[in-house]
Amino acid sequence: MKFEKFSKPFKHVLIKDFLDEKDAKKILKELQKEKFELKESDLFRFKQTKDLKFSKREILRGFLESLLDKSFLDLLFEIFGKKLSGKIDAFGSLYENTDYLLPHDDRLEKRKIAYIYYLSDLKNGDGGELLLYNSKNKIPLKIGKKLNPKFNSIILFEVSEKSFHSVSEVLKNNKRYAIAGWFH
Amino acid sequence: MVSLMINKIYLNDKIIQGIKKELKEKNFVLLDSFFDSSFYEKIKKESAREEFKKKFVYNKYSFLEMQSKKIEKDFLSAQFIEFLEEVLNLKIKNFEISIRKFGHGDYTLLHDSEKEKSKIGFLFFICDDWNLNFGGNVFYKEKNLIVNPKENRFFVMKKSSRKFVKYLNNKCGKKNFVLIEGRVN
Numbered sequence: 393m394k395f396e397k398f399s400k401p402f403k404h405v406l407i408k409d410f411l412d413e414k415d416a417k418k419i420l421k422e423l424q425k426e427k428f429e430l431k432e433s434d435l436f437r438f439k440q441t442k443d444l445k446f447s448k449r450e451i452l453r454g455f456l457e458s459l460l461d462k463s464f465l466d467l468l469f470e471i472f473g474k475k476l477s478g479k480i481d482a483f484g485s486l487y488e489n490t491d492y493l494l495p496h497d498d499r500l501e502k503r504k505i506a507y508i509y510y511l512s513d514l515k516n517g518d519g520g521e522l523l524l525y526n527s528k529n530k531i532p533l534k535i536g537k538k539l540n541p542k543f544n545s546i547i548l549f550e551v552s553e554k555s556f557h558s559v560s561e562v563l564k565n566n567k568r569y570a571i572a573g574w575f576h
Numbered sequence: 577m578v579s580l581m582i583n584k585i586y587l588n589d590k591i592i593q594g595i596k597k598e599l600k601e602k603n604f605v606l607l608d609s610f611f612d613s614s615f616y617e618k619i620k621k622e623s624a625r626e627e628f629k630k631k632f633v634y635n636k637y638s639f640l641e642m643q644s645k646k647i648e649k650d651f652l653s654a655q656f657i658e659f660l661e662e663v664l665n666l667k668i669k670n671f672e673i674s675i676r677k678f679g680h681g682d683y684t685l686l687h688d689s690e691k692e693k694s695k696i697g698f699l700f701f702i703c704d705d706w707n708l709n710f711g712g713n714v715f716y717k718e719k720n721l722i723v724n725p726k727e728n729r730f731f732v733m734k735k736s737s738r739k740f741v742k743y744l745n746n747k748c749g750k751k752n753f754v755l756i757e758g759r760v761n
Contacts, residue, residue: 434740434742489746558634
């Protein structure tokens, strides 16, 4: 599997064309059938499914299984040097016009590696970018990297006190679908 | 009390008794058209004239802020303090205000460490036709209460509760509002 590894602003990996395109399209189609609920707090506004582990759609459960495939977990160990439990959280997310996720570090007990598998393409000016921050002493200081969601690509990063990230507000009438969660 | 700046209707004894009762029962009260309209226009003009500076810490807040001796003086006026002391039934020892402007992309987040320093606080909004879907709504977390921006709106909260200003989204375009926040001890 071809991947690009980056160390700045914090350790992350990008894998383009993660799955066979046909399979990715199928996953998107199935995900769109899931029920999305509006989630809102001081930090975010977007729509989310329940944990896909409990989805009745086999294709979605199959996607999670592929993330937990031994060869993929071995690759993650090689990249991040973290031993993973083989447990995973996975939620479908949908960001539409005015939805956002403000900067935070994701730290919560058991979360070791965060991932976002994109099922939409967004371009400059659409919003919905993933922003990664440079930080010092647990304070995000500057945007270190911007990534436009690309269909069938996956980004993974280590959850740490440095892993400040956000999703910029979606500015147009696009639908930004993704499956995101954490490896424990 | 002589009406200099506060809308006369709020200086009526019966109304004041009603405000006191509401504060006692609910710990908060919302008073629209709070200042006399000419006085409201005056602070609106003053706030438009002043220069605001960007303040942000990505994981805490983003807004513009300014210091204005004039506006501070207005809020520290004898009539305003007297009104607060009367409705809150206490003697004010300390009083500080912040003057912030919120526009597209601004927000404040809840922070555990940011438990309100004082028990009593107030909000005052300066704005034009604010649509609730723009964001900018002030959420009082523990109270499960939302205060929406509206011109000349005054809001008093008696008990400490963590709060945040909801992210202002692209629907607000170039519109913004000024929030004058006071803390009383």
